[in-house]
Amino acid sequence: MKTRRACLAAALLTTAAALTGCGSSGSGADAVPEGWGTLKTEGVDVSYPKGYERQSTAERGPHNAAAAVRTRDGRKVSVLTVQLGFTEADSAEQAGIAAEAGIQMGADVEGQKDVELAGTGEARRIDFSFRATGEDGGPAKGTPVEGVILAGLDSAGTAFAVRIDAERGTLPEEDLDRIVDSVRVH
Numbered sequence: 001m002k003t004r005r006a007c008l009a010a011a012l013l014t015t016a017a018a019l020t021g022c023g024s025s026g027s028g029a030d031a032v033p034e035g036w037g038t039l040k041t042e043g044v045d046v047s048y049p050k051g052y053e054r055q056s057t058a059e060r061g062p063h064n065a066a067a068a069v070r071t072r073d074g075r076k077v078s079v080l081t082v083q084l085g086f087t088e089a090d091s092a093e094q095a096g097i098a099a100e101a102g103i104q105m106g107a108d109v110e111g112q113k114d115v116e117l118a119g120t121g122e123a124r125r126i127d128f129s130f131r132a133t134g135e136d137g138g139p140a141k142g143t144p145v146e147g148v149i150l151a152g153l154d155s156a157g158t159a160f161a162v163r164i165d166a167e168r169g170t171l172p173e174e175d176l177d178r179i180v181d182s183v184r185v186h
Contacts, residue, residue, distance in 0.1 A: 032047040032178070032182050033049075033178060035050050036049055036050065036178075036182075037052065037054060037068065038182070039054065039066035039067070039068060039080070039082055041065040041066050041082050041084060041160075042065070042084060042154075042158075043065075043084050043154030043155075043156065043160050043185065043186065044154060044160045044162060044183060044184065044185050044186070045182075045183070045184045045186070046066075046082060046162050046179065046183045046184075047178075047179065047182035048068045048080050048179060049171075049175045049178070049179070051070050052068040052069060052070045052078070052080065053068060053069055053070075054067070054068045055067040055068065055069055060081070061081070063083055063086060064081045064082065064083055065082045065083060065084045066081070066082040067079065067080065067081045067082070068080045070166075070170065070171075072170070074137075075137055075138065075139060075140070076136075076137050076138045076139070077139060077167040078164070078165065078166035078167065078170055078171050079138075079163075079164075079165045079166075080162075080163070080164050080179065081161075081162070082160065082161070082162050082163075083160065083161045083163070084154075084158055084159070084160050085158050085159060086098065086099070086102075086159055086161060087099075087159045088159070089159040090153075090157075091122070091153070092120075092122040092123050092124050092151065092153060093112070093124060094159075095124065095151040095152055095153060095159040095160070095161065096124030096126060096149075096151040096152075097112075098151075098159065098161075099124075099126060099149045099151040099163070100112065100149070102161075103126075103128050103130070103147070103149075104130045104133075106131075107128045107129065107130035107147075108128060108129050108130070109126065109127075109128045110126070110127040110128060111126070112124045112125065112126050113125050115150060115180070117183045117184075117185055118184045118185065119154075119155070119184050119185035119186050120152050120154070120185040122152055122153075123150055123151065123152035123185070124151050125148060125149070125150055125180075126148070126151070127146075127147070128146075128147045128148075128149075129145065129146045129147065129168075130144075130145055130147070131145070132144075132145050132167070143167055143168070144167070144168040145165055145166065145167055145168065146165075146166055146168055146171075147163065147165040147166070148163070148164045148180070149161055149162070149163045149164075150162040150163075150180065150183055152185065154186060155185070155186055160185065162183055164179055
């Protein structure tokens with residue numbers, strides 16, 4: 001009897017330890033490195049690395065629910081924005097198509113692919129690149145810019161788009177991955 005209880009107790013402890021280790025998927029807020037900031041909106045939160053500055057309502061574009069910018073020598077080298085309700089979409093695919101339509105003319109678009117974002121079962125990722133126009137305080141004209149848009153629907157069925165544009169070489173791939181992993185849809 002004692003042996004059976006000891007085995008049962010050991011099995012329960014092992015199960016409890018295993019479940020405790022499975023508590024976090026490694027994505028979302030748990031994946032945000034120390035010192036990063038977070039843009040919080042009604043439908044989506046996303047974190048950004050040190051060196052970015054959150055824009056006030058007056059500073060960001062009228063269609064952005066939140067934005068953060070990294071500058072160098074007085075010019076924007078990277079911009080992170082969140083848009084909500086920018087289209088009447090019924091699916092992540094439709095939200096992705098609408099978000100893709102907002103990419104600069106002449107950009108090289110790699111197309112859409114599925115992406116896992118915390119809080120939603122369906123989202124799309126669009127990777128693209130273009131040459132800067134030199135306008136609006138951005139990189140000098142002709143500078144290569146790489147971008148990513150994450151699009152889908154939040155829990156209220158409202159379309160969202162998280163967009164990251166960065167002058168080539170200014171946003172390390174590991175930081176881009178962490179930004180994507182930090183997205184929480186609610």
